[in-house]
Amino acid sequence: MKKLDISVIPGDGIGKEVVPEALRVLDTIAKVHGGLTLNYTHYPWSSEYYVEHGKMMPDNGLDLLSQSDAIFLGAVGDPSLVKDHISLGGLLLKIRREFEQVINIRPAKQIKGIVSPLTNPRDFDIMIVRENSEGEYSSSGGRVHHGIDEIVVQNSIFTKKAVSRVMEYAFELARKRNGHLTSATKSNGIVHSMPFWDDVLAEVSQNYKDIPTKSEHIDALSAFFITKPHTLDVVVASNLFGDILSDIGAAIMGSIGIAPAGNINLNGKYPSMFEPVHGSAPDIYGKGIANPVGQIWTAKMMLDHFDEMEMGTVLLHAIEQTLQSGIKTPDIGGNSNTTEVTDAIIAKIEELA
Ligand code: NAD
Ligand code: IPM
Ligand code: MN
Secondary structure, three states: OEEEEEEEEEEOOOHHHHHHHHHHHHHHHHHHHOOEEEEEEEOOOOHHHHHHHOOOOOOOHHHHHHOOOEEEEEEOOOOOOOOHHHHHHHOHHHHHHHOOOOEEEEEEEOOOOOOOOOOOOOOOEEEEEEEOOOEOOOOOEEEEOOHHHOEEEEOOEOOHHHHHHHHHHHHHHHHHOOOOEEEEEOOOOOOOHHHHHHHHHHHHHOOOOOOOEEEEEHHHHHHHHHHOHHHOOEEEEOHHHHHHHHHHHHHHHOOHHHOOOEEEOOOOOOOEEEOOOOOOOOOOOOOOOOOOHHHHHHHHHHHHHOOOHHHHHHHHHHHHHHHHOOOOOHHHOOOOOHHHHHHHHHHHHHHHO
């Protein structure tokens, strides 16, 4: 019997609503398929925790998490309690950075039962590979001077090590998918970092001559996500470009509420972390209408990560069949609530078993 220890951090807002639902789904799939025991350790680290303790997680928080095989996270951020840069910096971004989760994979593809807002889109299946450790998210810089003379400097730091690493990951993925690679650049405007990004791409691509490769400027590429997403396959992007592209990817799928993501540690020293693309959605928190599909699809990505592909496939089929039957939340045109959608997905899994 395979056993996985999962650290669970629901976080803030709708994270607290969709994470328990996704765990119910995971438990069902593990039960009906057998051979897998999931052992959860729950951590209440959140903005509320910060208000009580003055920190987003205890001092030994990372030690506790490091004992698990993976982290399953909802969303972090409650600006009514804590400023975002403090809550995110003290939990989500800290885990990504300290646990060397250097790659963020974010699929944007059509699934059955959800209508894309695009008019007659051709089938698209994109995998965004986002650099997750540096670039525009580097913490170097700060505010200087006072009053009218106050300025702020934020340094984007790109290292050859991290850029070539994310590109190699993206090329390998493109090869596995028999696909092609698009690199998001902006070398016409950002004079230092993006020409460097392009140079590293040119160098790494020497080892992947079988993979068709091209670069697109991020502004044009954002438009292509809308006008011709079917022409894209693997898209490699810097931290901020990848962040923005993944919300566009979610939007063309039909809702930000369905997009999953995985923060991958490559060196095996620390657990990887799985969390949906969306945030804590304070505007709908407490109404019971959050779409649980993003968190549940994220659970599938976690199962895939542990080579439980069969379970992952059943899970996605159950999601699709539920949505096709019309049971869906309001963000994708339905009138079911979070629990009803989850219940229906669970029933489908049991039916498909
Ligand atoms: P958001 O993703 O929380 O919400 C954007 C819009 O999408 C809102 O209208 C929301 O209602 C809707 N939405 C999001 N998830 C949904 C779901 N599952 N079902 C239905 N509708 C959904 O982004 P935001 O409003 O920019 O940020 C809110 C808070 O979340 C902020 O504190 C932000 O910093 C944080 N945030 C956290 C993460 C994360 O933890 N990974 C990601 C993004 C934003
Ligand atoms: C995401 C989020 C985070 C990011 C924020 C909340 C720090 O937008 O996971 O996409 O920018 O990475
Ligand atoms: Mn984002």
